Amino acid sequence: MKIRFTKMHGQGNDFVVIDAVRQSVSLDREQVRRIADRHFGVGCDQLLVVEPPTTAGNDFRYRIWNSDGGEVEQCGNGSRCFVRFVLDQGLTTKTEIRVETASGVIVPRLESTGQVTVDMGAPRLAPAQVPFDAAEERVTYPLVVDGVTLEVSVLSMGNPHAVQVVDDVDRAPVTTQGPRIENHPAFPKRVNAGFMQVVSRDAIRLRVWERGAGETLACGTGACAAVVSGIRRGLLDSRVRVTTRGGPLSILWPGPGHAVMMTGDAVRVFDGEIEL
Numbered sequence: 001m002k003i004r005f006t007k008m009h010g011q012g013n014d015f016v017v018i019d020a021v022r023q024s025v026s027l028d029r030e031q032v033r034r035i036a037d038r039h040f041g042v043g044c045d046q047l048l049v050v051e052p053p054t055t056a057g058n059d060f061r062y063r064i065w066n067s068d069g070g071e072v073e074q075c076g077n078g079s080r081c082f083v084r085f086v087l088d089q090g091l092t093t094k095t096e097i098r099v100e101t102a103s104g105v106i107v108p109r110l111e112s113t114g115q116v117t118v119d120m121g122a123p124r125l126a127p128a129q130v131p132f133d134a135a136e137e138r139v140t141y142p143l144v145v146d147g148v149t150l151e152v153s154v155l156s157m158g159n160p161h162a163v164q165v166v167d168d169v170d171r172a173p174v175t176t177q178g179p180r181i182e183n184h185p186a187f188p189k190r191v192n193a194g195f196m197q198v199v200s201r202d203a204i205r206l207r208v209w210e211r212g213a214g215e216t217l218a219c220g221t222g223a224c225a226a227v228v229s230g231i232r233r234g235l236l237d238s239r240v241r242v243t244t245r246g247g248p249l250s251i252l253w254p255g256p257g258h259a260v261m262m263t264g265d266a267v268r269v270f271d272g273e274i275e276l
């Protein structure tokens with residue numbers, strides 16, 4: 001089976017995006033892993049498949065897999081690449097697009113600047129919605145990792161996040177502690193682990209150890225989760241510039257009950273074809 005794809009990135013978080021509207025595509029876990037493999041495949045952090053919608057009134061559906069082959073609920077940088085992809089491929093002419101995802105319908109829109117803004121929905125804060133093993137909802141929770149008690153915010157942006165504040169993100173133990181947090185038994189579906197350095201009330205630096213992908217250059221839902229965490233801790237104002245290793249994202253969260261808005265780049269790198 002030959003599949004056409006487009007390689008894309010959002011702030012360096014890279015994707016293989018596949019059109020399953022005009023070609024018939026059905027991938028198993030091993031095929032996803034092979035496409036995502038940086039040595040034996042195309043290479044990407046996540047694979048995104050664009051399909052027709054299942055419900056009238058929506059424009060598309062997309063599904064996302066991590067590079068380890070596991071299907072996930074949401075992907076912020078991927079949602080921006082999705083918009084650029086469907087427009088570039090001529091699958092739509094709309095600049096505001098209703099798309100079904102595993103965590104609900106979202107409505108990303110193309111800005112006149114070429115960037116994409118996504119209404120990521122309201123953060124889900126109840127432990128059961130993450131899911132996270134805790135008796136009650138709190139702003140932060142103690143989490144013991146290798147005998148050290150961390151203070152983490154835990155929330156879902158459609159997918160699960162645990163965010164801690166660090167003094168210097170460059171020296172944070174992202175690659176050692178990240179996998180320990182990802183697989184902590186308090187998270188039955190594992191978790192994305194964010195390390196946030198607060199620079200000022202409107203600026204943070206962020207690194208994320210992603211569930212199923214390892215450290216990526218940027219994580220869109222991770223940026224939303226970090227800003228929500230910082231605002232709830234009283235450290236940040238509502239509009240925040242998030243500097244990731246792959247570039248800046250702009251996040252706005254007016255507060256409880258409101259959606260998180262994320263703005264950033266969506267870049268096509270090349271088109272290709274892979275034989276599976």
Ligand SMILES: N[C@@H](CCC[C@H](N)C(=O)O)C(=O)O
Pocket residue numbers: 013045046066072073074075076077078159160192210211212213216218219220221222
């Ligand atoms: N890179 C993404 C998040 C992708 C999914 C994540 N690794 C998970 O397992 O939940 C983003 O930009 O949000």
